[in-house]
Amino acid sequence: EGEYVKTMFFGDTAEIDEVEAALPAEFYEAFSIARSQNYLLEIGAKNVNKGTALLKLAEDLGIARDEVMAIGDGNNDYDMIQAAGLGVVMENGTERLKGIAKEMTLSNENDGVAHALEKFVLKNKQ
Incomplete structure (x- = not known):
């Protein structure tokens, strides 16, 4: 485009x-x-960031915003965490990001992404 x-x-x-x-x-x-x-x-x-990309992808896939989870640790993840229905920040994430997190997960070194997926995605599948 x-x-x-x-x-x-x-x-x-x-x-x-x-x-x-x-x-x-x-x-x-x-x-x-x-x-x-x-x-x-x-x-x-301007206005092209991980958040706008996430919302566009969700729209294209027919997924409601409140069904979208995003996991991040850096300030470049801010818009994505804010856009997601469930914004999860890594324990080693920036303070700015932690300020908008709906949930926290373990650090990168402690398999935080896997922990978040197990806790928030697979919780009802087990």
Whole structure:
């Protein structure tokens, strides 16, 4: 349907801090900007993010929003967690993400995704 361009800046935390601080305020109005990790800054098209993609996929599959679960740990997951009927954040997730989580799961190192799937998806199937 169209093109989607995403720019990513990788570097140590101090370098990415500098890049982020140098972005003009207009960029935040014109683009989707997320600091997904301390060393990673992502800039993409406005209103194109994991949340809009999740809702579009659910619509195409005929799945109601309240039947959708999303699991994330980084700030680039914010829109996805917010869009899902059940937003689950990893124990090692960012504080910003934890602030909107409906549920928490174990960390990446402790199989948090599997734990969330067992708890919220498979609970009625066992």
